[in-house]
Amino acid sequence: MKVKQDLYNQCFEFIENRLQTIQTTIQDIQKSLLSETKSSAGDKHETGRAMLQLEREKAGKQLSEIQKVKASLSKINIEKTSNTVGLGSIVYTSKLNYFIAISAGEIELGNVKFYAISPSTPIAKLLLSKKVGDQITFRSLTFAVLKIE
Numbered sequence: 001m002k003v004k005q006d007l008y009n010q011c012f013e014f015i016e017n018r019l020q021t022i023q024t025t026i027q028d029i030q031k032s033l034l035s036e037t038k039s040s041a042g043d044k045h046e047t048g049r050a051m052l053q054l055e056r057e058k059a060g061k062q063l064s065e066i067q068k069v070k071a072s073l074s075k076i077n078i079e080k081t082s083n084t085v086g087l088g089s090i091v092y093t094s095k096l097n098y099f100i101a102i103s104a105g106e107i108e109l110g111n112v113k114f115y116a117i118s119p120s121t122p123i124a125k126l127l128l129s130k131k132v133g134d135q136i137t138f139r140s141l142t143f144a145v146l147k148i149e
Contacts, residue, residue: 004078004090004149006109007099011116014104015070022063029056069102072118076101085127085148087119092147100124 033052076088085091091098097114099107104116117124126136127145135144 090149093143095143
């Protein structure tokens with residue numbers, strides 16, 4: 001369970017950092033919009049405001065996506081174990097190790113590398129519902145599921 005807890009914590013930290021970055025970006029855009037209001041009038045002023053509005057929209061969409069990912073992560077019960085691969089599973093294969101949670105990239109614990117991946121990624125779709133001993137082929141590589149936690 002310790003490995004799963006550590007992987008979960010790393011994913012949670014990854015999301016929190018992304019969330020913080022986006023919130024800071026939104027605050028900076030808000031400040032810029034306020035200062036644009038105080039600056040000189042004219043076409044340049046309107047263009048600046050329009051660009052900032054677009055940036056704010058983009059940041060708002062990113063914030064929404066991150067909140068969805070955070071909600072997805074919160075659904076994982078790290079106490080749960082299963083004989084088949086599902087959300088929250090750690091999957092040890094003959095090639096790489098995966099944590100089916102969110103797309104957070106490579107996480108190293110000790111000397112062991114894991115890849116935190118979303119259930120919607122192509123490799124995760126192949127792994128879901130597999131059992132120990134099952135084989136999958138991904139990008140012309142065939143590998144076996146060795147262990148599921």
